[in-house]
Amino acid sequence: MEALRGDWERQVDAAMDVSPFAIELSALSEDELDSLEEYLGAQPTLPFRYVSVHGPSKARRLPEEELVVRLARLGARADAVVMHPDTIEDPSAYRQLGHKLVLENMDARKAAGRTTDELEPLFAELPAAGFCFDIAHAWSIDPDMVVAGELLDTLGQRLRHLHVSSLSAESHHVPLSEEDEELFRPLLLRCLDVPWILEAPPRAD
């Protein structure tokens, strides 16, 4: 996946190889925003029923208000705009994204946005925002999956889509392992009604 960063056409092809249902185009670095805007601005014919765009969490330089204006432009061409809560300084600036804004729960390396207690105040300020449940991030906080269950209990009605993968020792997204698939199964079964985004290619088997 890393090798495809910024190459939107190849990302679309790679996603199509897995499923024509859903895709997430990730401009994780602000440096990738221009090319993603250009790509979506050309109005490519995308076969997917659900298109999510991931906003930047790295190399951030733009003033937040300007970033949100650009995210809103991307949101006009997508079903969802995912943001990491720990990168949001002024929640009110994001209200203009309305229901397109989707907040993702964070992993153990981050200082905020990891648990229900940390996310609920943000959702209170952004009542139209949806929830992206990253099950591997929740696992990194609590391998017993209690935190993950609490996130679904509390934010399940806001759930818009899932991020599905395992995590490497360095906290990088890797293909879902058989062990994690078993561990995650009860929670994944609670999410059959929303799109799943695989954050790493499916296992070879």
Added chain:
Amino acid sequence: MSGSAEGALERLSEASGREFPNLLAARARTAEGLKERRAQPASSDHDDDASVVLMGSWGRSEVTSKSDDDFMVLIDGGEREDVRPSIEDVKTVLPHAPGEQGIFSAPVFCDDLVEKIGLDGDHNKNLSRRMLFLLESVPVSSEAVYLTARDRVLRGYLDESIKDFRPPRFLLNDTVRYWRTICVDFAGSRMRS
């Protein structure tokens, strides 16, 4: 789903500061009754794709001394003649099984529950069985068959209607239809009697 209901009762108790002794007693009675029934197989002759399933108060963990053993023999497949255990075999080990075949005390084929959602084939009996299976049921035998079949029914609602919002409207509409059917049938039954 009964697991969620139990959690809800505990949350309600905690939030309201009130206890619910009758519901807790019914829950204990349900657990004890299930243990007894699971210890008595209906027949040594048990199809690999069959599961004896109790419904209603059993699925809600609300069994009282007046509760019936409303059951079905669920088959994870299509309709066929011979089903093991037979209804008669199951009745020998369920002391309060209803006598007449209706919604309960019958073989139920998962293919009907999954493939006949909506339209003419989805008559009241099929709808009621499907909804009771999803909302108020618990396996007495072959839990793996029960879970596989329930997953199939849920996927029957969800696979073609995955959306990025909740609740899933197709399933919600059918749940509402089930409750409406109960109310209308109850009123209709009273009018006729």
